[in-house]
Amino acid sequence: MSSVADKLARKSTRRPPAKQVRLRLVxxxxxxAVKLSFLVAVCLAVINLVATFLVYTVLNSTGIFEKVNDIVQDVAGSGTDLTSILSLGNVMGFAIVGSLINLVVTTVLGAIIAVLYNLSVKITGGVLVGFTNN
Known part of the structure; x- marks a missing residue:
């Protein structure tokens, strides 16, 4: 015979069926979209600047710039000095300019993608997304 406690124990081990919701992103x-793409671009710009600084520091501390400068002077002549061109200020300035261009391009691309998606929804009906409460 089954007691009430056994019935309650069996009942509590069963999970209730998960409620699923299917929504359409229209x-x-x-x-x-512009704000999100701007924030993503700012994060990428910071990553780019930090990575550029770290790579420059590693290459400078290992002496690769001096070896490349010696090779360039052997090939092009003694009038060229690569270390003056590849100073930390010049490299970081170039990285800042590249990051600013990337920031503008990424923000504009986010806006264009949002507009194109909103236009394509009229044809396709949107993306079907499913959610559950688990």
């Missing part, structure tokens, strides 16, 4: 807010 619109992406333009300004939200």
């Amino acid at each position: 619109y992406i807010d333009f300004w939200s």
